[in-house]
Each structure stands twice: as structure tokens, then as C-alpha cells.
Amino acid sequence: MTPQGLKAAASLHWFHWLVVSLSLLLTLAAWYISKTQTEEKLQQRFEFQSQQLLDLISERMSRYEDALRAGVAAINAQKGADVNMWKRFSETLHIHKSYPGINGIGVIYYISPNKLNNYLLKERELRPGYIIHPPHNKNEYWPITYVEPVINNEKAIGLDMAFESNRYQAALKARDLNVPQITAPIVLVQDSKQTPGFLQYVPFYNSEDIGTVEKRRKHFIGHVYAPFIMYKLMEGALAQKHRQLLFSVHDNNDVLYNELTSDNPYYDAQPLYQKTVSIDMYGRPWRFSIQTAHAFREGADTYQSTFILLGGIVIDSLLLFLFIALARSNKKAIEIAIQMTQKLSISEIAPCGILIINQKGIIEIANPHTVTLFGYSQEELEGKSIKQLIPQGLYEGQGNDHPQSADSQNTDNLSTDNQANNIELPFWDSIEHQTQSNKEVVCETQNGNLFPAEIGIAPFKHGEGSKFLATIFDMSSHVEMTNELKRSNKELNDFAYIASHDLKAPLRGIMQLSAWIAEDIEEIATEETKHNLTLLQNRTSRLEKLLDDLLAYSRLGRDLGKLQQVDIEFMVTSIFDLLDPPKGFKLVIQNEMPVFESLLVPLEVIFRNLISNAIKHHHKSEGTITISVADQAQEYEFSVCDDGPGINPKLHDRAFELFKTLKPRDEVEGSGMGLAFVKKMLKQHKSNIRIVSDGESGTCFIFTWPKKLTDV
Numbered sequence: 001m002t003p004q005g006l007k008a009a010a011s012l013h014w015f016h017w018l019v020v021s022l023s024l025l026l027t028l029a030a031w032y033i034s035k036t037q038t039e040e041k042l043q044q045r046f047e048f049q050s051q052q053l054l055d056l057i058s059e060r061m062s063r064y065e066d067a068l069r070a071g072v073a074a075i076n077a078q079k080g081a082d083v084n085m086w087k088r089f090s091e092t093l094h095i096h097k098s099y100p101g102i103n104g105i106g107v108i109y110y111i112s113p114n115k116l117n118n119y120l121l122k123e124r125e126l127r128p129g130y131i132i133h134p135p136h137n138k139n140e141y142w143p144i145t146y147v148e149p150v151i152n153n154e155k156a157i158g159l160d161m162a163f164e165s166n167r168y169q170a171a172l173k174a175r176d177l178n179v180p181q182i183t184a185p186i187v188l189v190q191d192s193k194q195t196p197g198f199l200q201y202v203p204f205y206n207s208e209d210i211g212t213v214e215k216r217r218k219h220f221i222g223h224v225y226a227p228f229i230m231y232k233l234m235e236g237a238l239a240q241k242h243r244q245l246l247f248s249v250h251d252n253n254d255v256l257y258n259e260l261t262s263d264n265p266y267y268d269a270q271p272l273y274q275k276t277v278s279i280d281m282y283g284r285p286w287r288f289s290i291q292t293a294h295a296f297r298e299g300a301d302t303y304q305s306t307f308i309l310l311g312g313i314v315i316d317s318l319l320l321f322l323f324i325a326l327a328r329s330n331k332k333a334i335e336i337a338i339q340m341t342q343k344l345s346i347s348e349i350a351p352c353g354i355l356i357i358n359q360k361g362i363i364e365i366a367n368p369h370t371v372t373l374f375g376y377s378q379e380e381l382e383g384k385s386i387k388q389l390i391p392q393g394l395y396e397g398q399g400n401d402h403p404q405s406a407d408s409q410n411t412d413n414l415s416t417d418n419q420a421n422n423i424e425l426p427f428w429d430s431i432e433h434q435t436q437s438n439k440e441v442v443c444e445t446q447n448g449n450l451f452p453a454e455i456g457i458a459p460f461k462h463g464e465g466s467k468f469l470a471t472i473f474d475m476s477s478h479v480e481m482t483n484e485l486k487r488s489n490k491e492l493n494d495f496a497y498i499a500s501h502d503l504k505a506p507l508r509g510i511m512q513l514s515a516w517i518a519e520d521i522e523e524i525a526t527e528e529t530k531h532n533l534t535l536l537q538n539r540t541s542r543l544e545k546l547l548d549d550l551l552a553y554s555r556l557g558r559d560l561g562k563l564q565q566v567d568i569e570f571m572v573t574s575i576f577d578l579l580d581p582p583k584g585f586k587l588v589i590q591n592e593m594p595v596f597e598s599l600l601v602p603l604e605v606i607f608r609n610l611i612s613n614a615i616k617h618h619h620k621s622e623g624t625i626t627i628s629v630a631d632q633a634q635e636y637e638f639s640v641c642d643d644g645p646g647i648n649p650k651l652h653d654r655a656f657e658l659f660k661t662l663k664p665r666d667e668v669e670g671s672g673m674g675l676a677f678v679k680k681m682l683k684q685h686k687s688n689i690r691i692v693s694d695g696e697s698g699t700c701f702i703f704t705w706p707k708k709l710t711d712v
Contacts, residue, residue, distance in 0.1 A: 016323040023319055027312025029536050030510055033529065034308050037521050044524065046273040049245050050290050054279060056238060060101065061200075061281065064226055065180050067099055068202035071107070071224035075204060081107060083126050083146055090148030101236025102226050103188065106147030108161060108171065108201070109222040112140055131158050138162040142171055144225070155189045156227065167199060173283060174201040175220050176213050182282040185254040188227050196256045197229040200282065230257045244296035250287040266293045308513060315506045332488060353453075353472035359465065361386045373474055375446035386470070390441050390455070443472065451476045510540050563709065566600055568593035568638075572627050575608045581615045584622025591628055594636055598709060602681040607640070609674040610701050614642035635687070635707055641700040648695035655691060678703070685709065 074089045075081045081089075086107060095102055111119050111132075123130045123145065132143045142161035147153040161167040166184040174181035180202045188197045207219040230249070234257055246266060248258040261267060274291035353370035355363050366381040374381070374389055438456040445451070452475040459468050518525075518533050525533075569589055576587040614625045623643050630637040647655060656679045682689050682703055689703035 012323050012327055016327075020316055020319050020323070023312070023316050026510070026536060026540055027309065027316060029532065030312060030514060031309040033514075033532055033536065034517060037517060037525070037529065040524070041521070042272060046245075046275075046292060046296070049243075049296075050275060050277070053238065053243070053245055053247065053290065054277065054288065058279070058281075060233075064099060064102055064200060064228075065202065065282075067093060067095065067102070067105060068180070068200065068224045068226055071105060072202055072204040075107070075224070081146065083123075086146040087148055095148075101228070101233035103190070103197075103229055103232065104147050104149060104153040104156075105224070105226050106153070106156070107145050107222060108142055108225050109145050110140065110142055110175070110220055116141060132160050133158055134160065134163050136160060136163040138168075142168065142222075145222075147227075153190050153227065159189060170199065170283070171201055171223060174203045174223060176216060178203055178205075178210060178216055180282050182284050184284060185230075185251050185256050188229060190227070191229050193229075195229060195231055196254070197227065198256070198284075200226045200228065244293055244299060245290055246293045247288050247290040250289070251284055256286070260289065260291065266295065268292060268294050268297060272297055308510070311506060311509065315510075318506075329488070353474075355381075355386070355470040355472070357386055357468045357470055359467070363389075364467070370472065373445070373472065374443070380446075389443055390453075391444050440475070452479050507540055511537060514540070562599075563597050564600055565595060566598045566603060567595045568603075568629070571600075571604060572607050572611065575604065575611055576625070579608070579612055579615060582621055584620070585615060585618075586624055587611075588624055588626045589628075590626055593627070593629055594631070596636075596707060598705070602685070603705065606678050606681060606703065607638075609678050610640040613674060613701075614640065614644065614699070618642060618644040620644075632704075635704045637702060637704050639700050639702045641698060643698045646693040646695045646697055647691060647699050649693070651695075652691040652693070656689075 070093070071089065074085075078085055090105055093099070093105065095105055109119070116132075119141075120130070120132075132141055140162060144156050144159045144161070147156050150157070161171045164186070166186050170181045170183040180200060182201070183199045185196045186198060187194050191197060201223040202225070203216075203223050204221055205216065205219040206221050207215075210216040210219055243266075246259040246264065246268075248260045249256040259267070262269070268291070271291035271293075273296075274289070276287060276289050278285055278287045280286075353373045354367040355370060356365040358364055363381055363384050363386060366378060368378075370381060371378055376384075438454050441453055441455050442450050443453045454473045454475055456471045457468050459466050514533055514536050518530070518537075521529065569592075572589065572593070573587065611625060614623075626639075626641045628639045628641070630639075656675045679689055682705075685706060687704045687706065689701060691699065691701060693699040
């Protein structure tokens with residue numbers, strides 16, 4: 001082989017790059033799917049928690065509204081209220097336990113100027129110091145008459161809503177619409193920290209006939225109200241330590257509440273997700289800015305896709321390392337084979353040891369190469385007994401130490417059987433036997449060194465007697481090269497076997513991981529995502545099968561079992577049943593199948609691949625597979641035919657190539673090695689296979705198999 005050929009043998013071939021590329025594509029697909037699914041899950045989780053937060057605030061405000069409406073119902077039931085009645089009502093509500101975040105609950109009456117004195121006289125009966133404050137320029141009064149608990153809201157008693165625009169406008173709007181309202185942001189007089197808050201109003205009337213604004217104004221009595229300090233409301237409704245989201249609330253441009261500050265220990269300066277949502281909160285536009293907190297990031301499994309990518313890269317690296325190592329081992333084996341071939345070639349070109357021996361086994365003539373082989377001089381060799389050069393091998397088991405003389409025998413015609421049988425040399429059984437084959441012997445040099453050799457002996461006539469020509473070939477290099485090649489081949493096989501098995505573990509890891517992903521996203525994944533996951537699992541499984549098939553192909557023919565009786569009909573029937581074909585398929589054995597002594601394993605592999613292909617590549621859910629045999633002189637000719645779609649004649653040769661499939665791999669699962677197996681097995685036994693098909697209706701695979709195997 002040329003240096004260019006050796007370089008090519010040590011380089012990676014196209015199918016190596018195909019496997020690595022397929023593995024890389026699988027890795028990228030798994031990474032992309034995992035990354036996409038993780039992002040979708042996190043996005044959905046953020047959206048769910050955001051909506052949950054908004055719903056919780058809305059639900060809490062609805063509960064406060066219910067408490068205010070309960071106050072309205074109590075006032076209507078008592079046909080009015082006084083300070084003692086309102087205190088009893090408040091105590092029954094247990095507002096700080098049942099309504100955390102509320103600052104109190106009270107009653108605001110609407111007082112026209114002409115009723116102001118009567119109102120003050122009535123309220124001062126139980127509270128002599130009661131006053132309305134502060135002064136303002138409105139011609140009406142909206143004082144907070146009762147509020148509980150008093151201890152937290154004492155400064156608010158008597159406070160007139162008409163003194164301040166936000167309180168006053170919301171009170172008017174609630175009265176005219178008969179709908180609960182809240183004020184724009186205000187600072188409650190009872191809030192020592194002067195933080196943002198608001199009031200919630202629920203109006204009540206002295207008549208049910210309030211269908212128009214005029215009637216509502218006419219029959220309006222007042223509001224049941226609740227004051228709220230915003231940060232207390234949020235602490236009671238949404239404890240921050242229990243949340244994975246932070247938010248702020250704006251009413252137009254006014255800040256009501258804000259957790260999005262750098263001094264907040266839960267704040268994430270680079271949130272994973274954020275959004276802004278505006279909702280109508282009892283007549284006011286509340287704008288929520290929501291974003292993820294540190295807790296959300298800590299609970300997000302964002303490393304899964306990274307692990308998949310790194311794992312896939314490791315697998316690709318292992319594959320590349322395996323193929324490079326195999327290519328280098330292949331180069332080494334080729335170099336050893338070349339060296340052995342060159343040495344054998346030199347032995348053939350150079351003179352071998354040539355001796356002329358008489359019937360007594362005495363060397364009469366020796367050529368120069370014999371001198372080189374044994375270390376004797378020309379004179380020392382001539383006259384020696386062949387036994388001195390070949391002390392082992394040929395003499396093993398011989399009873400005579402010296403050849404008997406043949407001078408007294410008739411040697412006129414050496415070709416006669418009697419004369420041949422009368423020649424009794426100690427290093428062969430008969431002339432006839434020795435002239436038909438060479439013998440492996442052990443030779444001894446002058447200095448006592450032993451070396452393996454092969455000797456061939458042929459008789460020839462010489463005058464009235466006979467002599468023998470002996471050729472001696474030194475087999476030392478051959479034995480050394482053969483042993484080295486066997487060792488190298490064993491190392492290569494062991495390496496391929498171990499590497500292929502080590503690669504299966506991460507492949508199975510990808511299969512398991514993709515199965516877990518499929519389970520996790522079963523309810524939320526799109527059909528396209530599920531399809532991509534199925535492709536990922538199928539192609540990972542195909543890569544594992546490809547590794548198995550590559551290993552099996554490299555070992556093909558090394559251990560095919562022993563000769564045994566093979567019943568072809570029983571074999572093909574069993575194979576068909578084990579393949580578990582669709583119910584519409586049937587097997588037809590057209591004539592009587594032979595029973596003969598052969599190797600079971602290769603025949604079983606051949607029939608299984610051909611029958612499996614006939615089922616797998618059929619274009620219908622039902623079909624017929626026909627097995628037949630023709631008895632020829634030295635071999636059987638078997639046919640495996642189907643009624644499938646056929647194979648285009650242009651593709652007949654391609655069908656037997658490694659890694660070739662005639663359909664897309666996502667339509668028919670397979671490594672493309674089945675027919676390559678079949679062809680290699682048949683070639684080992686000097687058999688052949690061919691395809692008969694017009695490419696339109698049906699395919700026949702016809703192969704021969706010897707009746708008697710001589711190469712086992």
C-alpha cells in the first residue's frame with residue numbers, strides 16, 4: 001500500500017463523520033427542546049403566579065367590600081346607627097383577624113347645611129366633644145361619624161370628606177353611581193408614617209327607588225367606608241417572604257406601593273421575567289409592574305438543557321475518539337500486514353534453502369542460502385545427515401535411526417508402487433505422501449538455535465537410482481508477523497467492544513432524559529414538540545443500534561458455531577413467527593425445503609434479514625412472503641420473494657452497501673447494515689446473492705449456499 005493509502009486508512013471515513021454528525025444533531029435537538037420547554041414552563045409559571053397575585057388582591061378587595069355591605073345591611077336593619085351600635089357591629093366582624101390589612105370600618109353621613117345642628121346635637125348626646133373638621137368652603141358636610149376601632153382611627157372621627165378633593169370626588173362618584181368606589185392615593189390622618197393609602201366607599205340610601213342619578217341624590221344617606229394604608233394592606237394580603245414575585249402599584253403617576261427597590265433583600269436586579277398590567281380597581285386605574293424575585297430564579301431549573309448539551313458533547317467526543325483510535329489501529333494492522341507481505345515477497349524472490357539428498361538421507365549438495373540459514377560452511381553441509389539439520393518434527397515417532405539401504409532393491413522404475421513403498425526414509429511415511437504436501441518442522445542451526453521452517457520434498461531419477469530435492473523456507477518472520485497481527489487484531493476487537501459498550505450508557509441517558517421531559521410536558525406541550533421528542537428518541541435508539549451493528553459487522557464470521565443438522569422449513573417458520581409480522585402477512589413455503597448439515601448461525605441471519613426486510617419495507621398492511629429452493633449440483637439456490645413495491649433496478653447494487661437504506665430513516669427504522677451482513681456472510685462461503693425486481697411489483701432475493709462446507 002502506498003503512503004497515501006496508509007494515510008487514507010488512518011483517516012476517518014464518511015460514515016464515521018455521519019455517525020458523529022448524527023450524534024451532534026441529536027445533542028443539539030435535545031438541548032433545543034429542553035431549553036425551549038424550560039423557558040415555556042418558566043414563562044407559564046410566571047404568568048400563573050402573576051395572575052394569582054392579581055386575583056388575590058382583587059379577591060381581598062372584594063372581601064373588604066363584603067364587610068362594608070354588611071355594615072350597610074346592619075344600618076338598614078336597625079333603621080339607623082349610633083356609636084354603640086356600630087361598636088357592637090365592628091366587634092362581631094373581628095376585622096383585624098377576618099380582614100387583615102384593613103385599618104378600620106366606619107360610617108360617613110351626608111349632612112346638608114339645614115340639618116347640621118340637629119346632627120351635631122344628636123351625636124353629642126353620647127359624645128359631647130364630637131366636632132366636624134377641618135373647615136372648608138363647600139356648602140355641605142360629609143363627616144366620618146363612626147369608625148372602629150377607635151384606638152387606631154381617633155384622628156379620623158369627625159373628619160369631613162369635603163375638605164379634600166380625592167376623598168370628596170370618590171364619595172360623590174359612589175353616591176351618583178351606586179357602585180363601590182375607592183379614592184385616588186391619599187395620606188390618612190391616622191397614619192403617623194404618612195405613607196400612601198386610600199378609602200373605599202359603599203353608599204346606602206333610604207329608599208329602593210334609586211334608578212336615576214336624581215333619585216340616588218335625593219335618597220342618599222351616606223357611606224359605609226374603610227380606610228387602608230397601602231403597605232399594611234399588602235402585608236396582610238401578600239406576605240412577601242411567601243412570594244416569588246415582586247411588584248409595584250401606581251394610580252396614574254402616583255405611587256401606591258413599591259417593592260421594586262434595590263434595598264429589598266428579595267429584589268432581583270436582572271429578573272427572568274417582568275410585565276406591566278393595568279386593572280380597574282373600584283373606579284381607579286391601578287397599574288401593576290410585576291417581576292420575578294430571587295426565589296423564582298432559585299426555584300427555576302435552568303441548568304437541565306446545559307447538562308444535556310454538555311453530556312451530548314462528551315458523547316460526541318467519545319465517538320470521535322473511538323473512531324480515531326479505530327482508524328489508527330487499522331493503520332497499524334495494515335502496516336504489519338504490509339511488512340509481512342514484503343518479507344514473504346523477499347523470501348519468494350530470494351533463494352530458499354535447497355538440498356539434494358540421497359536415499360540414506362545424506363546431503364550431497366547444498367545451495368548458498370542453506371549455508372546462510374544453518375551457519376555451516378558448504379563443505380560442512382555436504383555429507384551431513386538431514387537429521388542433524390532437522391532434529392524435530394519429521395523424525396517424531398519414527399522407529400528407525402538410519403535409513404535402510406536400497407542398493408539391493410530394484411530401482412529401475414521408481415514410479416512403481418512396490419519401489420516407492422520399499423524406500424524407507426525416517427522423515428516421511430511414503431514418497432507419494434511427501435510429494436503432495438509440505439511439512440512444518442523445527443530446524444537447528446550450527447550454534448544450537450532453533451527456528452520454524454517449512455520443508456518440501458520431491459523425488460527425481462538419477463541414473464539407476466533416485467534422489468530427493470528438498471526446499472527449506474525459514475518461517476520465523478511469518479510466525480512473528482502472524483502472532484503480532486493476531487495480538488493487534490485482538491486488541492482492536494477488545495477496544496471496539498469496550499468502547500461501544502461505554503458509549504451506550506450516555507445514549508441510554510439521553511433516552512431516559514427525553515422520556516422524563518416527555519412526561520413532564522405531556523399536558524402543556526404542543527403536538528410539534530411531542531413529535532420532535534419522538535424523533536429524538538427514535539434517532540437516539542437508531543444510533544445505539546448502529547453501534548451494535550458496527551460491532552457485529554466487525555466480528556462477522558469469527559465464531560459461526562459448529563456444523564449441525566439444519567431444517568430450513570422449521571428455521572424460516574420460526575423466524576417468521578418471532579418477527580411477529582402484522583396480521584395481514586403470511587408465509588408460503590413453495591416446495592420441500594432441504595434438511596442438511598451446515599452452519600446454523602449464518603443461515604439464520606441471512607433468512608431473518610431477508611424476511612424482516614420484506615415485512616418492514618412492504619407498502620401495505622398485508623402481504624405474502626414466498627420461500628422456495630432449487631437443488632443444484634454443489635449448492636442450494638434459495639429465493640425469498642415478496643409482493644411489495646419492488647426495488648428500482650438502478651438501486652440493486654446500492655442495496656448491499658453499508659449504511660444504505662432505500663427509504664428515509666424516519667419512515668423505516670434500521671441501520672442500513674442488514675443486507676451488508678448477508679452479502680458478507682455469503683461471500684465468506686463463496687456464495688452469492690442477487691436481486692430480481694422490476695421496481696414496480698415485488699422483489700426476490702436469490703442466494704446460493706453450499707451443500708457441504710469446506711471452510712469451517
